[in-house]
Amino acid sequence: MALTLTTNSKRLVSIDALRGFDMLMICGADAFFSSLEGKTTWGWLNGLALQFEHPEWIGFTFYDFIFPLFLFISGVSIPFSLSKAQELHISKKEIYRKSFIRMLILIGFGLLVKNAPFPFFDWEQIRLGSVLGRIGIAGFITTLLCLNFDSKKRLVVVGGILLLYYAAVFLIPVPGFGAGDLSFEGNFVGWFDRSFLPGRLLQGQYDELGILTTFPAICLTILGAFGGEILKKDSLSQYQKLKQILLTSLICMVIALVWSLHFPIFKRLWTSSFILLTSGMSFLFLGIFYWIIDILKFQKWSFFFVVIGMNSLTIYLIYRFVNFRYTSRLLFEGLYKPLGENWQPVMESLGSLLLVWLILYFLYRKKIFFKV
Secondary structure, three states: OEEEOOOOOOOOHHHHHHHHHHHHHHHHHHHHHHOOOOOOOOHHHHHHHHOOOOOOOOOOOHHHHHHHHHHHHHHHHHHHHHHHHHHOOOOHHHHHHHHHHHHHHHHHHHHHHHHOOOOOOOHHHOOOOOHHHHHHHHHHHHHHHHHHOOHHHHHHHHHHHHHHHHHHHHHOOEOOOEOOOOOOOOOHHHHHHHHHOOOOOOOOOOOOOOOOOHHHHHHHHHHHHHHHHHHHOOOOOHHHHHHHHHHHHHHHHHHHHHHOOOOOOOHHHOOHHHHHHHHHHHHHHHHHHHHHHHHOOOOHHHHHHHHHHOOHHHHHHHHHHOOHHHHHHHHHHHHHHHHOHHHHHHHHHHHHHHHHHHHHHHHHHOOOEEEO
């Protein structure tokens, strides 16, 4: 893990801001919004709160989009990183090595986060699937593809993975259920993990961060790299780049909606339609952030998100191991206690976000950015 002490002034602010927006949703804002449910008689606010809860199985909410967006953003950054490495005359072999080590580090952090307190004396209780591990694997595979194939061939790889995944789910029979069963108990993906993935599955019979769902998830990072290449093209004007990004967004979402007529959109199974919908949404968010921040130059509002985006790994780890809600209650309860017990979870979540942001702001001012 490297400690970067300086930042590149030429980097696109929109990418850091979008990453920060996403990490805010992962580490704190989700709890804040979900805690608003039932606090008022405003139907729209209750509806917003429900968008920050995952459906039990089939279904889609905005909260389902957050992790795919991060996989996508990690892909957007890859063409820029590879370009910088090539400018420094770093060999392919060295890039492979660094990317592989990065993957191992993220897998290690992921195992720690998902299993804390770590079951050192009960290895069967270790959950191997993790958010960070998936990011590391997707980043490594995408880096290999970017170094060896052009964008058209990589899009063919994406199409091939999504079609093969679709075929596997619907054509390979599961003992006792047959082929094409999308239920929690009878789907092929869950049966495969129960049969071949050692350790603990999150829901006993199923784990959405298991083996097979990793393959469609990688497609998000590959498509993110495609978006990053659009932003890097010197031959295109800013509005031409924006047009290509939004057109790609539209194509992905249209294909997703058509595909969903047979292969429903839902995160638990990381369906092919889900991958294309969230990819399309990611391109859309990337385009909006790029247009407002880097084209129109409305950047002051984005500073709040940039501070988070520059230290995304930091916020993810400290939010997992530090109880900011407890600290928030100790520091701020005297201010919000008159609001009543019903509003205390909302205020605690808001106080947690404030404390985390202030820590990240301190690191930002000191130019300390933890990267893997």
